[in-house]
Amino acid sequence: MVVLDKVGKTFRGRTGAWEAVRGFSLDLAEGEFVCLLGTSGCGKTTVLNMVAGFEAPSAGRILLDGAPVRGPGAERGVVFQGHDSLYDWLSALDNIAFGLRLRGLGRRQRRERAAHFLGMVGLGGQGAKHPAELSGGMKQRIQIARALAADPRILLMDEPFGALDAMTRAALQAELTRIWADTQKTVLFITHDIEEAVALSTRVAVMTRGPGGTLKAVVPVDLPFPRDRTSDGFMAAFRQVHALIHAEILA
Numbered sequence: 224m225v226v227l228d229k230v231g232k233t234f235r236g237r238t239g240a241w242e243a244v245r246g247f248s249l250d251l252a253e254g255e256f257v258c259l260l261g262t263s264g265c266g267k268t269t270v271l272n273m274v275a276g277f278e279a280p281s282a283g284r285i286l287l288d289g290a291p292v293r294g295p296g297a298e299r300g301v302v303f304q305g306h307d308s309l310y311d312w313l314s315a316l317d318n319i320a321f322g323l324r325l326r327g328l329g330r331r332q333r334r335e336r337a338a339h340f341l342g343m344v345g346l347g348g349q350g351a352k353h354p355a356e357l358s359g360g361m362k363q364r365i366q367i368a369r370a371l372a373a374d375p376r377i378l379l380m381d382e383p384f385g386a387l388d389a390m391t392r393a394a395l396q397a398e399l400t401r402i403w404a405d406t407q408k409t410v411l412f413i414t415h416d417i418e419e420a421v422a423l424s425t426r427v428a429v430m431t432r433g434p435g436g437t438l439k440a441v442v443p444v445d446l447p448f449p450r451d452r453t454s455d456g457f458m459a460a461f462r463q464v465h466a467l468i469h470a471e472i473l474a
């Protein structure tokens with residue numbers, strides 16, 4: 224479904240050129256949940272932004288259903304870290320419904336659809352609250368609901384749970400697993416957290432450290448959902464990914 228073929232990205236600015244990503248190749252099949260893991264600054268966000276169509280590769284190509292990505296598109300939904308992208312002056316429900324206007328849905332349909340996804344992220348009945356009245360975890364759920372309501376085939380998530388406390392994070396991980404199982408979306412998910420990557424994904428893609436970050440290894444995680452984090456299989460996958468990352472930290 225998504226093909227990254229020897230993708231590179233060099234940023235050119237006042238301080239000169241910076242090669243963020245080099246020769247990165249990875250294929251995503253429909254319905255897969257792939258976590259992209261790597262040390263800080265290795266180029267994870269740059270890869271995701273290129274798949275999203277926010278940045279153009281400087282080398283290689285990115286294909287979606289066989290056609291080159293030329294910019295953002297409705298079949299790709301993006302969830303960022305933090306919650307700055309919510310509109311403060313709109314209620315939670317209206318934040319979710321906002322993008323649906325572009326899809327030509329009537330007011331009533333938009334609100335019904337928004338309410339459905341509000342329920343899906345566990346916030347049913349709280350749609351009238353404004354962002355200032357919501358906790359960080361709730362705002363993050365609204366962002367996820369908004370992305371899901373637009374019904375993209377591909378979800379691109381850049382450390383969506385990075386700023387959350389451990390308990391909220393675990394709750395949202397469980398919800399995301401359930402939603403993914405229900406909707407069969409294809410997901411590319413960035414995280415720093417090895418346990419999160421092993422808990423959520425069907426494959427963990429580990430990057431080398433930057434500059435010129437590239438794919439180091441892919442670890443398949445062939446364990447049933449929801450995952451038992453204390454099982455031998457989970458521990459074994461964790462150790463495998465940990466060894467790959469640790470080697471990059473020491474490199």
Ligand SMILES: Nc1ncnc2c1ncn2[C@@H]1O[C@H](COP(=O)(O)OP(=O)(O)OP(=O)(O)O)[C@@H](O)[C@H]1O
Nearest residue numbers: 234236241243262263264265266267268269270433
């Ligand atoms: N617009 C830009 N202009 C110049 N350099 C950039 C730009 N965006 C990213 N970079 C550089 O590219 C490298 C990779 O950045 P990127 O944000 O992709 O890393 P990351 O792996 O997502 O990091 P983190 O885990 O810390 O968020 C960094 O060295 C960063 O400084």
